[in-house]
Amino acid sequence: MFVNSKARTWTCSSTVDVEIDSFHRSLPGYSQTPLLDCSSITELALKNVFLKDESARMGLPAFKILGASWATYKAITKLLQLPLTANVQAVKDGIAQKHEGLTLFAATEGNHGRAVAKMASLLGIQSQIFVPQYLNKSTRNLIENEGGNVVVVPGDYNEAVLRAKNTAHEIGINGLLIQDTAFDGYEDIPQWIVDGYSTMMHEADSQIYSITQAQPNVIVVPVGVGSLAQSVVTHYKSRGHPCTIIAVEPESANCLQMSLESGALTSVSTKDTIMCGLNCGTVSSIAWPVLRNGVDVSVCVTDAEAHESLLQLKECQAVIGPCAAATLAALKKVAPRLDKNAVVLLLGTEGIRDYEVPT
Ligand SMILES: Cc1ncc(COP(=O)(O)O)c(C=O)c1O
Incomplete structure (x- = not known):
């Protein structure tokens, strides 16, 4: 686990276009994805744990x-x-x-x-x-x-x-x-992709507020190239209230954690994982400066841990895939350090799909 204590007080500004939410609402098949209450997972000993379920987003089984x-x-x-x-x-x-x-x-x-x-x-x-x-x-x-x-x-x-x-x-x-990843000279469109992800957070914030009358203050986000995490950090660290961002990667594709530990963008060679969407060896160039400053905790999980969490989430009616379940696997590692009254949001980024069950 890597902890960046400076991220707690780091803030940024957001330049996301105000038209995004209404654009998404205008698309065929748009509706808010569900927010599931997972506070019954007793081993976490946390009062408020919610999962944003992206298993059916405009007819596709992921948030992308x-x-x-x-x-x-x-x-x-x-x-x-x-x-x-x-x-x-x-x-x-x-x-x-x-x-x-x-x-x-x-x-x-x-x-x-x-x-x-x-x-x-x-x-x-x-x-x-x-x-x-x-x-x-x-x-x-x-x-x-x-x-x-x-x-x-x-x-x-x-x-x-x-x-x-x-x-x-x-x-x-x-x-x-x-x-969906930036490289030298190609930054505008990856940034707009990052901006587009903000609709997920807007929906989750209002869904959580209607249940708790509070905003989420711990967010767990799965990381591949880090574009989704860039969106999450920009959203929550630009709003003026403290919040802990936990980034989760597969142990076998830990490019963000390696970069955070060394203080410089670092590529890793990756190995096969059931968390396919997170199997990335290099953080997006525009995500890196934001993640370096704004990610509070970076956690790695194994395929077996993601699989076990997927089964636990099934009991909370979440029919999600391994990338999504990785968020619970990470939360289990960080939960003992968190305030018991925290309002936690897990980003459940994909629906269930076939994979080889790890032994
Ligand atoms: C299901 C799923 N979750 C999370 C991610 C991570 O997003 P990013 O690559 O922006 O970090 C991906 C990326 O493809 C994905 O497919």
């Missing part, structure tokens, strides 16, 4: 559509010089008039690419989703079912990102890369 949809919309409205209040039909009309052939590009291990493909279909445009060669057929089919054209890249995820970026670049103005 929140970021992909907003970033796509903002990038296209900018291209078409439309205001951020333009509706989906106005965007479709603008594309037909000025940018016929506009295509979205993304690389993915699954959830992000599926969300980008869905957004392209909604706007009536094409998408090309680049996947590493080891991505299983059923995940590729799910992307295709959303209308995405899947391109299998001979290589790993990083190679897929490179191919998506280069192909979008070759196409020119009509090739739009919607990638």
